[in-house]
Amino acid sequence: MNEESPQKIAINISKMLNITKRKEHFPIDVADLALSYSQSISLYPEDSIIAIKGADLSDNFDGILQKTQHGWVIIYNSSIKYSGRINFTLAHEFGHYLLHRKKYPNGMRCNKDDLYKDNAKKMIETEANIFASFLLMPLDDFRKTEKKYKFSPDLFQNLSSRYNTSLTATVLKWIDMTDKKAMIVLSDNGFIKWKKQSSSLYKTGLVSAKKMCNPEEIPSNSTTYKLFNGISDADYEKNQCGIWCKDKVTTEEVSFVSPQLEFAISIVLFHDDIHCEEDEVEYDCYDKIS
DSSP: OOSSOHHHHHHHHHHHHHHHHOSOOOSOOHHHHHHHHHHHHOSSGGGSEEEEEEEOOOTTEEEEEEEOSSOEEEEEETTOOOHHHHHHHHHHHHHHHHHHTTTSTTEEEEEGGGGGSSSHHHHHHHHHHHHHHHHHSOHHHHHHHHTTSOSSHHHHHHHHHHHTOOHHHHHHHHHHHOOSOEEEEEEETTEEEEEEEOHHHHHHTOSOOSOOSSOOBOOTTSHHHHHHTTSOOOSEEEEEESSSSSSOEEEEEEEEEETTTTEEEEEEEEEEEEEOOGGGOOOOGGGGOO
């Protein structure tokens, strides 16, 4: 791998940008940065990044880091429709270049399934994602920007817009840095695919941290379920009772759904020391996740 961590390398580049750019430099132009930075650190031209381009790739690939006779090339899937996802893909491949090119001298093809495998490939894919996250969304700026907004859809939309990152990457960054008791749930066609808790919520034990053995539906009284199924057009609800855990804790829920792609992202905020009245509690199948 690399002697320096993905976080440290990204933070050092961010510090350099703060000095050289001085003025507002978000969102980061990853293509320009990757080309210029690789040339500045390469001992010979053939080891620098010489081109960044889109190409018709398989749906299972977002990006490729490819070695050519003249230098390195970053390729992203031209079928990607969202600029935030392209930007994160470029930063991810730039991370591979900085972290892994010596171990993979011929380049790398980033298969989406690699993140779900328990092997060395998963580790390097995770490292590239960490690098991209810290490069595009530096913690100091992220925290300062996050404080400007209340917990609402606007919070995540404004963060995503500022850094030109996908909504998924943005909420994952938020859950990693927040000191709030919160959880992200990604559901696919109404079934929970994965969930991630903030460290503060994890310590409470309110929500099971065990892996799901069987598919579980999202709660039928949740904001996400009602929005996804056209029962309600509200993407944010306060004062929920007993929806996302069996304890009588009040929650807030922000939902982003894409019926066309059949997935939804739920961001659930658990209130401190605020409990529902006994007769308001409703339990759901989500409580049975094991």
